[in-house]
Amino acid sequence: xxxxxxxxxxxxxxxxxxxxxxxxxxxxxxxxxxxxxxxxxxxxxxxxxxxxxxxxxxxxxxxxxxxxxxxxxxxxxxxxxxxxxxxxxx
Numbered sequence: 001x002x003x004x005x006x007x008x009x010x011x012x013x014x015x016x017x018x019x020x021x022x023x024x025x026x027x028x029x030x031x032x033x034x035x036x037x038x039x040x041x042x043x044x045x046x047x048x049x050x051x052x053x054x055x056x057x058x059x060x061x062x063x064x065x066x067x068x069x070x071x072x073x074x075x076x077x078x079x080x081x082x083x084x085x086x087x088x089x090x
Contacts, residue, residue: 013037038061
């Protein structure tokens with residue numbers, strides 16, 4: 001799983017390194033889990049979306065996106081999940 005470093009509590013040093021790099025980014029970074037729920041926002045994303053990470057974590061990423069992009073993202077997320085399931089069955 002790509003976000004293991006974010007949710008795995010066993011290696012706090014590795015998580016701290018990744019978070020430091022993401023927090024230092026000049027780009028907005030939003031990490032989502034497999035269901036499309038927000039697990040992390042960096043400071044630039046907080047400014048861009050006008051949400052604090054602690055207030056939006058766990059909510060659907062779609063809440064940050066206005067229409068018509070919200071529908072497009074939802075479709076892409078569904079296709080991504082379908083493709084992932086197909087690859088797992090191989």
